[in-house]
Amino acid sequence: MSAQHAAASPWHRGEVAIQESVGLAGRLAELGPRVIRDHLNAQHRAFFPLLPFAVIGSVDGEGRPWATLREGAPGFLHAPDPFHLRVEAPRDADDPAEAGLLDGDGVALLGIELATRRRNRLNGRIERSGPEGFTVRVEQSFGNCPQYIRSRHEVGPDLPRAARPRPLVSERLDAAARAVVAAAETFFVASAVEEAGGRRQVDVSHRGGPAGFVRVGADGRLTIPDYSGNRFFNTLGNMLENPRAGLVFPDFATGDLLQMSGRTEVVLDPEPDERIAGAERLWRFVPEWVVFRAGALRLRFAVVDAA
Numbered sequence: 001m002s003a004q005h006a007a008a009s010p011w012h013r014g015e016v017a018i019q020e021s022v023g024l025a026g027r028l029a030e031l032g033p034r035v036i037r038d039h040l041n042a043q044h045r046a047f048f049p050l051l052p053f054a055v056i057g058s059v060d061g062e063g064r065p066w067a068t069l070r071e072g073a074p075g076f077l078h079a080p081d082p083f084h085l086r087v088e089a090p091r092d093a094d095d096p097a098e099a100g101l102l103d104g105d106g107v108a109l110l111g112i113e114l115a116t117r118r119r120n121r122l123n124g125r126i127e128r129s130g131p132e133g134f135t136v137r138v139e140q141s142f143g144n145c146p147q148y149i150r151s152r153h154e155v156g157p158d159l160p161r162a163a164r165p166r167p168l169v170s171e172r173l174d175a176a177a178r179a180v181v182a183a184a185e186t187f188f189v190a191s192a193v194e195e196a197g198g199r200r201q202v203d204v205s206h207r208g209g210p211a212g213f214v215r216v217g218a219d220g221r222l223t224i225p226d227y228s229g230n231r232f233f234n235t236l237g238n239m240l241e242n243p244r245a246g247l248v249f250p251d252f253a254t255g256d257l258l259q260m261s262g263r264t265e266v267v268l269d270p271e272p273d274e275r276i277a278g279a280e281r282l283w284r285f286v287p288e289w290v291v292f293r294a295g296a297l298r299l300r301f302a303v304v305d306a307a
Helices: 003-008 013-021 025-035 042-050 096-100 175-183 234-241
Strands: 053-059 065-071 077-081 084-090 106-113 118-127 132-144 152-154 168-170 186-194 200-208 222-227 244-250 257-267 279-293 301-303
Touching (some): 042 118, 065 096, 065 257, 175 257, 200 234
Antiparallel strands (some): 084 132, 106 118, 118 132, 152 301, 186 200, 257 279
């Protein structure tokens, strides 16, 4: 790879290592600079204002990644120009991800439209000048395919409440948290790597499958299949470089959020007894911090294709 091409590549060595393991590094070295942009194209600028929520990935002051959801009336996400995305959402002291949403912090954002299964991802740098909302200076922006997203339609917000219950914080999964994970068809994962000069690149991604696709071990460790996707390997590549991640399991029927941050292990070639049907590889997650926030979201969604 020429020095000029290497400079233009959006991939870091963790991503390249997994791309090489499946024989796609050369192809993605050529494709990457064409599909990953440093700005929002016209389609993406039009897409984000349609959304009533966004998934956000951040890293707190202790280096712990967190994934979360923030919501607002459509238009609360908007792009004043191709290089910035504005997020009109107030601070939330109950959200552990808030600690990583300071001016200058690396951040990731996923826009996902559950009814159509469209999704777009971006990461960049926070620009914040006040308590109400923030702007993301876009560094990488790209679309994702709709695979593994369960179609849902919005059924309206819950009635306003005077106060939400206080978050429940633990260092491990209790029985209720285990039940949430075991029943989940959707979760989101935040990961991050340190770049040259101490800058941090954050990523947040969707994971989906049939109920029970995330296995919960007796010791509380989660085993997650890695199904075939865009082959960029942003999440797993980050984990190879920095084995920490943050997960959020939303309950779209109740508005509850189960968030956790912990350690990961990528398994590129599982043993026969570890293999999961349909998965090419897997990864493990050990929770170190678990936060349950009942009714954190006002939005409610119902499954479109329910039997």
